[in-house]
Amino acid sequence: MKPSLLRLVLLALLPVATALRAGEDAENIILFQNHRVAIAVPRGFVYSSGRDDDGTIMTKISDPKEKNELQVSFRADPTSRLGTEQQQIDFLAQVCRSYAESSVEHSFDFKPLEPHSGTGTYCSFTDASLVGNTPPKGEYLSVTTGVKVWSGWAIVFTLLSNDTAGKEYQTLLGLVKDSFEEKTAPAGPAKS
Secondary structure (H helix, E strand, C coil): CCHHHHHHHHHHHHHHHHHHHCCEEEEEEEEECCEEEEEEEECCCEEEEEECCCCCEEEEEECCCCCEEEEEEEEEECCCCCCCHHHHHHHHHHHCHHHHHCECCCCCCCEECCCCCCEEEEEEEEEHHHCCCCCCCCCCCEEEEEEEEECEEEEEEEEEECCCCCHHHHHHHHHHHHCCEEEECCCCCCCC
C-alpha cells in the first residue's frame, strides 16, 4: 500500500475512531454515490434506519428507556430551497402548524440550531392535552422539529420527549448539531 493511500484510509477511519473513543458507535448512511453521512450514536441508544414508501432515507434513535425518540429524514436539496434561515422558518411554520395549534405555546419560537457544520433552525412545542398528565406509552409531552442543511442536502428531524431538560433529550439534540454530517468518500484511483 502506498503511503498516500494509507493516509487516505486512516483519514476515512478517523470519524469512526473518534466516535468509538467517545463512547459512541459510528453509523453511516449512503445518500447517493459518494455522499454519505456519519452518525455518532451514543452507546446504549437504539438505532434503526430504512426507507419509506417514497424512497426517503430515514433513521430513528431512542434512548435506552425509550423516553426520547429522534426521527430523521434525509432530503436532497440541490437548489438550496432550505438554504437560508428565512426559508427554514417558512418551511417549519408550514410543517409544524398543527403542533403550534394544539400546543400550550400556540405560536412558534424559532431558534438557530447552530450545528457543527451547515445551518439549521428548530422550534419546540408542548402538547396542551398532556400537560399535568402522564403521557401514555408512545405519546410525548414535547415535540421539537427542525432542519439542518448543508451543501445539496438537508435533514428534517423530530425529537419527541417528556423532559426537554433531561440528559437524554440534550444528548439527542446535540447529536443533530454535531453529527449527521456528510463525509465525502475518498475518490477512487484515476482511470487511464
